[in-house]
Amino acid sequence: MIRLLLAEDQGMMRGALALLLNLEPDIEVVAEAGTAAEALRAAASTRPDVALLDIEMPDGSGLDVAARLRDELPDCRVLIVTTFGRPGYLRQAMEAGAAGFLVKDGPVEQLAAAVRRVLAGERVIDPALAAAALSAGPNPLTDRERDALTAAADGTTVADIAVRLHLSESTVRNYLSAAIGKTGTRNRIEAAHRARANGWI
Amino acid sequence: MIRLLLAEDQGMMRGALALLLNLEPDIEVVAEAGTAAEALRAAASTRPDVALLDIEMPDGSGLDVAARLRDELPDCRVLIVTTFGRPGYLRQAMEAGAAGFLVKDGPVEQLAAAVRRVLAGERVIDPALAAAALSAGPNPLTDRERDALTAAADGTTVADIAVRLHLSESTVRNYLSAAIGKTGTRNRIEAAHRARANGWI
DNA sequence: CCGGCGCCGGGACATTTGTCACGGTGAAAC
DNA sequence: GTTTCACCGTGACAAATGTCCCGGCGCCGG
Structure with a gap:
C-alpha cells in the first residue's frame, strides 16, 4: 500500500483528489494539508511514501516544503502538482529534489500513474514543459x-x-x-x- | 436522476469532480466541457438540469455562458463554481441569472448538496461573500x-x-x-x- | 594580483505618468 | 426643458519612472 500525503490549499480540489486517490486499490491518503506548515507537520508524523505538493499555498511555497522534506524525510518521494506550468517552477522543483512535476491541466488518470512511477524511482516530467524550461534558461535576476x-x-x-x-x-x-x-x-x-x-x- | 453539465478548464479538477459527482446516487454528469464554447454546445445538445460552470475559462467567462443559458435553456439551473470569491463576480453571476455561487475553497461535500438545493429552487450563496459583495458596492468604473x-x-x-x-x-x-x-x-x-x-x- | 560581478549609492536627464481645469457632444432622467 | 452623466478631447503642470553616467566595497576565480 502506498502511503500518500496530499498538500493542496483549495478545499474542493483537495477533497476531490483525496477521494479519487483513495479509490485506487494500492494507494492510501494518510494525511491531508491545506498549508505549507501543516504539510511539514503531517509529513513528520505520518512519514508517507509519497508527498503530493501544490506550489501555491497561503503560508508558503510547496517548493520550500519539498526542499525541507529532502532533508527531513529523504526516503519520501516528492511529486509537485501545480496550476501553472512555469519554467522557473520546474527548475526550482528539480533543485529541491522533486521526483516529478505535474500540471493540473492534464487528465486525472495521470495522477495515480505518476504516483506509482515516482515510487518506482522514475522521474515524471511533462516533456513540453521540460523543453520550455531549458529554452527559458536560468533566472537572470539577482x-x-x-x-x-x-x-x-x-x-x-x-x-x-x-x-x-x-x-x-x-x-x-x-x-x-x-x-x-x-x-x-x-x-x-x-x-x-x-x-x-x-x-x- | 439529476442530469448535470460540468464546465471547468482544469483537466484534473474536471475529472476529479466528474468522478466524485457520479458517485452520488442521484446525480449523473451527462456532459463535460473545458471551454466556454464547448459548454454552450454541450448544453444545447444534452439539455441538462443543472450546469456547473467555472468562471475562468480560456475562451471566455462562465458568467457569459450563464447569461446565454438563461435565454436558451431557461429551465436549466446554473451553479457558478470559482477559485476567486470576488464580490463583482457574485454580482455578475446574480445578474446573469445564476441560482448559486460556490468558491472552490470549501469542502467537496458542499458541492452535491448545492446541486440538490438549486434544483429544489433554493439560492445557494456563501453568506460571508454575499456580505462582501454588498459592502463593496457596485462596479464604479465606466x-x-x-x-x-x-x-x-x-x-x-x-x-x-x-x-x-x-x-x-x-x-x-x-x-x-x-x-x-x-x-x-x-x-x-x-x-x-x-x-x-x-x-x- | 587582477578582473568580473553582485551589491550599494549619487546625480542628471528625458520620458512617462498622474492631476487639474476646461470645453463640447449626445442620450437618458427628472 | 433642464440636469445629469458617460464620453472625447486639449493644454499645462508636478510627480514618478526609467536610463545612463559615475563612484565604492567585498568576494571569488583565474
Missing part, C-alpha cells in the same frame, strides 16, 4: 533585483520599496531598470509579468 | 475606464492604449486618473489590482 521587482509588482512606489528594503531610491531605481533590461521589457509592469510567467519571482 | 485599466494592467503604455482604443493620449490618461481616483489607489498598478480583487475588470 536577489535584489527580484526583491525590488516583487515589491513593485503590486503597485508599491519606489520610495516605499526603498524604505521596505532599507535602500536608497536611486538604488531601487537601478535594480528595477536592470530587471527591465534583463527581461527585455519596457517598464516594471511588463517586467513583473514576464518574470512571473517564467517563475522568476 | 466602460471606458474599464477598457483603459484592463489594457494598462499588463504594462501597456498610454500611447499604445490610445492606439488600441482609438483615443487620444490625453483621454486615456484622464480615464486612468479617474479609475485611480475611484479605486482610492495611488497608481494604475494598484488600481488594476484593486479592480481585479473586486471583480470589476
Whole structure:
C-alpha cells in the first residue's frame, strides 16, 4: 500500500483528489494539508511514501516544503502538482529534489500513474514543459533585483520599496531598470509579468 | 436522476469532480466541457438540469455562458463554481441569472448538496461573500475606464492604449486618473489590482 | 594580483505618468 | 426643458519612472 500525503490549499480540489486517490486499490491518503506548515507537520508524523505538493499555498511555497522534506524525510518521494506550468517552477522543483512535476491541466488518470512511477524511482516530467524550461534558461535576476521587482509588482512606489528594503531610491531605481533590461521589457509592469510567467519571482 | 453539465478548464479538477459527482446516487454528469464554447454546445445538445460552470475559462467567462443559458435553456439551473470569491463576480453571476455561487475553497461535500438545493429552487450563496459583495458596492468604473485599466494592467503604455482604443493620449490618461481616483489607489498598478480583487475588470 | 560581478549609492536627464481645469457632444432622467 | 452623466478631447503642470553616467566595497576565480 502506498502511503500518500496530499498538500493542496483549495478545499474542493483537495477533497476531490483525496477521494479519487483513495479509490485506487494500492494507494492510501494518510494525511491531508491545506498549508505549507501543516504539510511539514503531517509529513513528520505520518512519514508517507509519497508527498503530493501544490506550489501555491497561503503560508508558503510547496517548493520550500519539498526542499525541507529532502532533508527531513529523504526516503519520501516528492511529486509537485501545480496550476501553472512555469519554467522557473520546474527548475526550482528539480533543485529541491522533486521526483516529478505535474500540471493540473492534464487528465486525472495521470495522477495515480505518476504516483506509482515516482515510487518506482522514475522521474515524471511533462516533456513540453521540460523543453520550455531549458529554452527559458536560468533566472537572470539577482536577489535584489527580484526583491525590488516583487515589491513593485503590486503597485508599491519606489520610495516605499526603498524604505521596505532599507535602500536608497536611486538604488531601487537601478535594480528595477536592470530587471527591465534583463527581461527585455519596457517598464516594471511588463517586467513583473514576464518574470512571473517564467517563475522568476 | 439529476442530469448535470460540468464546465471547468482544469483537466484534473474536471475529472476529479466528474468522478466524485457520479458517485452520488442521484446525480449523473451527462456532459463535460473545458471551454466556454464547448459548454454552450454541450448544453444545447444534452439539455441538462443543472450546469456547473467555472468562471475562468480560456475562451471566455462562465458568467457569459450563464447569461446565454438563461435565454436558451431557461429551465436549466446554473451553479457558478470559482477559485476567486470576488464580490463583482457574485454580482455578475446574480445578474446573469445564476441560482448559486460556490468558491472552490470549501469542502467537496458542499458541492452535491448545492446541486440538490438549486434544483429544489433554493439560492445557494456563501453568506460571508454575499456580505462582501454588498459592502463593496457596485462596479464604479465606466466602460471606458474599464477598457483603459484592463489594457494598462499588463504594462501597456498610454500611447499604445490610445492606439488600441482609438483615443487620444490625453483621454486615456484622464480615464486612468479617474479609475485611480475611484479605486482610492495611488497608481494604475494598484488600481488594476484593486479592480481585479473586486471583480470589476 | 587582477578582473568580473553582485551589491550599494549619487546625480542628471528625458520620458512617462498622474492631476487639474476646461470645453463640447449626445442620450437618458427628472 | 433642464440636469445629469458617460464620453472625447486639449493644454499645462508636478510627480514618478526609467536610463545612463559615475563612484565604492567585498568576494571569488583565474
